[in-house]
Amino acid sequence: MSQLLPYLFLGLLLSAVLAWWVWDAIVHRSTAEVLTPRQHRSTARSVGSQRDLGERIFGTEDWDFVLHETPSEIQRMFQRERTVLALAWLRRTRRQTSQVMRAHVAVARQSEDLQIVVEIKLALNYLLFLGLCNSLIGWVWLLGPVRTRKIVGHTLQWAARQRAAFAQLMARVDPASCRVVGTNFNHGTVRN
Amino acid sequence: MGLEPRNIDIEPAVTDLRNRTLSRLPGDFSRLVYLASSRDCNTGRYFHDGLAFHFSQNVASKAMALCHSQIFDRLVNVSLEELIEELRNYIFSTDEQPEEFLKSWKHLGSYRVTIPSECDELEAEVFLSNVKMALAILQTHQKPVSHDEQSA
Numbered sequence: 001m002s003q004l005l006p007y008l009f010l011g012l013l014l015s016a017v018l019a020w021w022v023w024d025a026i027v028h029r030s031t032a033e034v035l036t037p038r039q040h041r042s043t044a045r046s047v048g049s050q051r052d053l054g055e056r057i058f059g060t061e062d063w064d065f066v067l068h069e070t071p072s073e074i075q076r077m078f079q080r081e082r083t084v085l086a087l088a089w090l091r092r093t094r095r096q097t098s099q100v101m102r103a104h105v106a107v108a109r110q111s112e113d114l115q116i117v118v119e120i121k122l123a124l125n126y127l128l129f130l131g132l133c134n135s136l137i138g139w140v141w142l143l144g145p146v147r148t149r150k151i152v153g154h155t156l157q158w159a160a161r162q163r164a165a166f167a168q169l170m171a172r173v174d175p176a177s178c179r180v181v182g183t184n185f186n187h188g189t190v191r192n
Numbered sequence: 193m194g195l196e197p198r199n200i201d202i203e204p205a206v207t208d209l210r211n212r213t214l215s216r217l218p219g220d221f222s223r224l225v226y227l228a229s230s231r232d233c234n235t236g237r238y239f240h241d242g243l244a245f246h247f248s249q250n251v252a253s254k255a256m257a258l259c260h261s262q263i264f265d266r267l268v269n270v271s272l273e274e275l276i277e278e279l280r281n282y283i284f285s286t287d288e289q290p291e292e293f294l295k296s297w298k299h300l301g302s303y304r305v306t307i308p309s310e311c312d313e314l315e316a317e318v319f320l321s322n323v324k325m326a327l328a329i330l331q332t333h334q335k336p337v338s339h340d341e342q343s344a
Contacts, residue, residue: 052269053314062272062322069273070329077328081321088314 054093054156057085058149079144086145086152087137093156094133101126125162132159205247205255209240218285220263220270221278227260228306236309260308268319276326283330294331303327 066078104122108114132155139148217223231238238256239249247255267275283293297303303323307316 053312053318056269056318065271065273066325066329071332074325074328074332078325081325085314085318085321088317092314 054089057082057089058145058152060146060149063146079146082145083140086140086148090133090137090140090152093159094130097126097129097133097159125165129159129162202251202255202258205243205251206258208246209243209252209255209259212242213240214259214263219278219281220267221275221282222285224260224263224267224306225282227256227263228308230256231260231309233305257308257310261310264306264308264311264319265315268315268322272322272325272329275322276329279323279326279330290330291334294327294334298324298327298331 063078063082066075070078108119136148136152136155139151145152214223214226217226227238230240237249238253238260240252240256243252243255267278270278283290286293304320307319
C-alpha cells in the first residue's frame, strides 16, 4: 500500500494542476475574449515598450525602494498589488502561447509535410509549459512575485528556448503565419 | 506601408505640440494629465484649437493621441521612486493643497482617465497600480508634515 503512495500523490498533484487550469480558463475566458482585440492593436503600436513589462513587474528596484523608504503597511500593499500584476502577466503569457499553439495546430492539420515525432515533442513541451505556468501562478499567488522571481526567471528561460525551437517549426510548417510567442521577459538583464 | 504616410502627415504636428505646448508643462505626469483632459471622453478625439488651426482637426487629434501614448509608455517604465517624483511635481504645479489633492485622487480615482485609448491592458494595470502605490506613499509622507504643522 505504501508503495502506491508516491503515485497517488503524483496523481493528486496532476489532478490539482488540471483542475486549477480548467477553473482558471473558465474564470478568465470572458476577459480573454474582451481583451484580445485591444492587445492585438497595441502589439502593433508598441512592441518595444511591452518587452520589459515582465521585468518591470518582477524587478526588485521598486521593492528595494518600498522596503527601505516606506512603513510595513505600504510594503504589504505593494506585495498585494504586484501579486495581482504578476498573475495577470503569467496568465497573459500562457494565453499568448495557447493562441500560437492553436494557430499552429490549425495550420499543421492542412500541412502535407507533417513530422509526427516533432509534433509530438512540441505537444509534450506545450503541455509541460502549461503545467509549469500553472505551477508558477500557484507559487506567485502563495509567495508573491518578489520571492518567486528566481524560479519564474528560470522557467521562462526554458520557455524562451522552447519558443525559439517552436518559431523554427512554425516557419517550416507555415512561413506565412509564423508568429513569435512573446513572454515579454528580458532574461538577460534580470538580476537574480 | 499603410502607416508610413500617416506618420509623415502628423510629424510636424507632433513636433509643434511638443515644442509649443508640452515642453512648457512641468514633467511627464503633467503632460499626461493635460493630454488626457484634452480628450473628449465620448468620442476619444483630442482637441487643441491652435494645432487644429495650423494643421487640421484630424491631424491634431492623431498627433495628440501619439504623444499621449508615448508619454504613457515612458511613465509605465519609470521606477516607483521616479513616478512619485513626477506626481509630486504635478501636485505642486496645480497649486492645490497636497493633502486635499491626494485624498481626492485616491477617493475619486481621477488618475484612471489618464490612460490612452490605444493602450495595452496589462500596461494600464501596471500604471494604475503604480500610481495607486505612489499616492499611498505620498500620503504617508504627508502625515508627519501635517502633524508638525498642527503642533507648530
